[in-house]
Every structure is written in structure tokens, then in C-alpha cells.
Amino acid sequence: MLMHRVADDAFLSGLKQDAKMVTWALPESLTHVYHAPIAMHECGFNLLVDLYYRDKRPAASRPALIFLHDWSGGNQPRMCGDRQSSYLALTEGLFCAVLYYRQPEDGRFPAALHDVKCAVRWLRSVAGEYSIAADQIIVMGSSAGSQWAALAAATNGSKGYEGAGGYDNYSSDVNMAVLLSGVYDLVGDFRDWENVRQIMGGTCDEMPGRYHEASPVEHLHPGMPPVLMIHGEQDKGCPVRSAIAAAAKLKSLDVPCELVVRQGAGHDLAGPGSTLYSNLEVVGRFIRLHFRCAADGVR
Numbered sequence: 001m002l003m004h005r006v007a008d009d010a011f012l013s014g015l016k017q018d019a020k021m022v023t024w025a026l027p028e029s030l031t032h033v034y035h036a037p038i039a040m041h042e043c044g045f046n047l048l049v050d051l052y053y054r055d056k057r058p059a060a061s062r063p064a065l066i067f068l069h070d071w072s073g074g075n076q077p078r079m080c081g082d083r084q085s086s087y088l089a090l091t092e093g094l095f096c097a098v099l100y101y102r103q104p105e106d107g108r109f110p111a112a113l114h115d116v117k118c119a120v121r122w123l124r125s126v127a128g129e130y131s132i133a134a135d136q137i138i139v140m141g142s143s144a145g146s147q148w149a150a151l152a153a154a155t156n157g158s159k160g161y162e163g164a165g166g167y168d169n170y171s172s173d174v175n176m177a178v179l180l181s182g183v184y185d186l187v188g189d190f191r192d193w194e195n196v197r198q199i200m201g202g203t204c205d206e207m208p209g210r211y212h213e214a215s216p217v218e219h220l221h222p223g224m225p226p227v228l229m230i231h232g233e234q235d236k237g238c239p240v241r242s243a244i245a246a247a248a249k250l251k252s253l254d255v256p257c258e259l260v261v262r263q264g265a266g267h268d269l270a271g272p273g274s275t276l277y278s279n280l281e282v283v284g285r286f287i288r289l290h291f292r293c294a295a296d297g298v299r
Contacts (some may be wrong), residue, residue, distance in 0.1 A: 003032060003082070008090060015083060019276040022083060027090050029054055034079075035100070038122045039165035045106045047115055047165060049122075050098040052085040056130060063136035063176075063291045064095040064123050068116065068145030070181075074198055076103050084140070087280045092287055094138075095130050097123065101148065104198040109214050112199075114163020116152045120174055121167035136291045140178035140283070143238065143267065144195075150184065150216035153177035153225055176290060178228045178283055181235060181267050184242040186215045217246050226256035228286040230279050232265035258286060 003026040006014070014021035026032050033051040040046055049066075065088060067081035077100070085096035101115035120137055127134045141149030155161045156173040183190070190196040191204035191211065204211045212218050227250055231243040240261060247259035260282055265271030269279055 011086065011090070015087060015280075016275075016277040019083060022086075024082070025086075026082070027086055030086060030089055031056065039118050039167075041102075041107075041164060043106060045102055047102075047118060048100045049119065050079070050081070050085070050100075052082075052089040052096040052098075053130065054089055054093060058093070058131050061127075061131050061133040061136075062093050062095055063138055063287060064097065064127075064130075064132045065138040065140055066116065066119050066123070067096060067098045068101065068139065068141035068148050069098070070143035070145055071195055072103075072144075074104055074195060076100055083276060084280060087277075088284065088287075092284050094287075095123075095132050101145075104201075108201040109199055109210065110151075110161055110163070112148045113151050113155070113161055114165070116148050117162055117172035118165030118167065120152070120172045121165070121170040124170040125167045133291075135175055137174050138176040138178060138287065139174045140180070141182075142180045144183060144199075146179040146181065147183035147186075147214070147216060149177050150179055150182060150227075151214070151219060153227065154216055154219035154221065156224070175225045176227075176287070177225065178230075178286070180230050180279070181232060181238050181269060182216075182229055182243055182246070183238055184215065184217045184246040186211045189239055189242055217242070217249065220246065220249050220253060220255070222253045222255065224250070224253070224255045226286070226290045227258075228283065229257070229259045230269065230282060231259065231261055232267060232269050232271065232274070233261050233263045234265060234271070235267045237267040256290070 005028045006025045008027040011027040035048045069080035081098035088094045089096045099119045102111040124134050139149040250257040262274035265274040
């Protein structure tokens with residue numbers, strides 16, 4: 001994928017002014033690896049990641065983040081998460097991997113969750129090569145991707161969701177989840193949605209147990225890693241009421257949790273005082289709050 005290089009400061013100022021200004025732009029200090037293969041499934045699906053990082057092997061270990069894209073019409077996007085990953089690699093020193101997980105045509109639930117867990121295991125397998133702190137693995141999902149990020153965090157230690165892909169000697173546990181415009185309750189919010197029917201392979205009436213199983217709110221439990229939730233108050237796709245209910249349940253379980261509700265913002269989180277830049281600032285702050293050994297960036 002051809003991206004044009006821009007100065008680091010120009011990237012940050014462009015992102016702050018209007019995220020569209022830095023589409024296909026890569027800060028000059030970052031390394032970008034496009035579509036690196038990490039696993040091949042028996043079905044023939046090649047599990048790929050895009051990588052973003054400042055230094056291949058800095059002296060201090062750093063957190064790593066897996067970004068999970070949104071619905072994208074049920075098709076595998078050509079590219080995603082570039083601005084989010086570039087910002088976090090640049091300002092927080094993170095090692096970022098954008099995961100191209102299986103879409104419905106390649107595998108239905110829980111295939112995408114299996115892919116996330118495989119990617120986490122892969123990250124730990126290359127921790128020495130890239131100076132990754134193996135106890136600081138973050139999953140960050142947007143919209144549909146948030147379902148898999150939330151489930152990954154909520155099923156830490158659950159061997160029934162490991163799936164295939166290799167790296168079996170490494171843990172798939174995650175240490176933080178960041179959920180943007182999150183999916184929490186399939187039964188209550190998405191039982192009649194066609195895209196969810198495609199992901200699940202049937203309707204809620206046909207397979208209610210599977211819909212409950214795929215709902216992150218059903219898996220919340222004590223001992224989960226910290227969770228950051230950013231949600232639009234006017235979100236018509238993923239109702240904010242479900243985010244509020246999930247946050248309340250997490251807090252009742254003593255799970256470190258922060259819910260940021262963007263007033264006037266919809267599913268795209270665009271609204272008064274809510275931009276991609278401002279939301280990424282919140283993400284960076286949350287990471288620094290819980291992971292104090294994050295590498296210094298260029299904030």
C-alpha cells in the first residue's frame with residue numbers, strides 16, 4: 001500500500017484540524033509494514049496485520065495494540081486503522097498492529113474472536129524482536145470490531161475460544177480493552193439486524209443461545225482488565241443505553257472502567273467537541289494511566 005510521507009508535526013496538526021487531511025498519510029518517523037501474514041487457516045484465509053512503530057527495538061519495552069476495524073459492509077477492507085495506529089505509535093510509542101480478521105464469508109462467530117486471540121499470541125511470540133511488554137497488550141475495536149475486543153478481554157483464560165492459527169505456547173489474554181461505539185448486547189439491540197445475522201449465521205430466534213454467547217455483556221466478570229468505552233450519545237446503531245449498562249456492570253464488579261459519552265455525537269463519534277483526534281487523546285491518557293512504562297512519544 002502506497003502512503004505518502006509527512007512530517008510528524010504536520011500529521012498531528014492535520015489530524016487535529018480535520019482527520020480527512022491525513023488520509024493515506026504516514027508520519028515520517030514511523031515504519032509501516034502492509035499486510036504482514038501471521039497465520040493461515042485451514043479454510044485458506046490468510047490472517048494479516050498492518051504494523052506501525054517508531055523504532056523496531058527500543059531500549060525500553062512498550063505496550064502493543066491490536067486495532068479491529070468496523071463492519072465495512074461485511075467485506076474485508078483494503079486498509080484501516082492507519083490514522084489511529086499512526087497517532088498512538090507516534091505519541092505514545094506503542095507498537096500497533098491492525099488486524100484483518102475473518103468476515104462472515106470466511107467464518108462466522110466465533111471466527112473473528114479466534115483471530116483476535118491468535119493475533120495476541122503472535123504479538124507475544126515476537127515480543128523480544130520488537131521490545132513489546134508482554135503484560136501490556138491492548139485490544140481496540142471500533143463498532144463491530146469492539147464486539148471482538150470486548151469479548152477478547154472478557155474471555156481471558158477461557159480455553160474454549162482459542163481457535164487455531166498457532167503460537168499455542170503463548171497466552172491470548174489481553175491487558176486492556178478500548179471500545180469505540182461499542183457492541184454490548186446482541187439479544188437486546190441487534191436481534192433483527194441483517195449484518196448480525198450474517199456474522200452469526202442465523203437470526204436470534206433461530207439461535208438465541210449463540211446470540212447470548214456472542215454478547216460481551218454476558219461475559220463480564222471480576223478480574224477483567226481495564227476497559228475504556230467511548231460512545232456517542234446520539235448513536236442510532238449501537239444504543240448508548242447498552243454502553244451505560246455495561247459500564248455500570250463493570251464498575252459493580254470492581255473492573256477499572258471509564259465511559260466517555262460524547263454529547264450530540266452519533267455512531268461515528270463526530271459531534272461538538274468530539275473528533276478522532278480528541279478521542280485518541282482520551283485513549284492515550286487512559287493507556288498512560290494504567291501502563292506507566294509506555295515509551296515516551298512526541299506529545
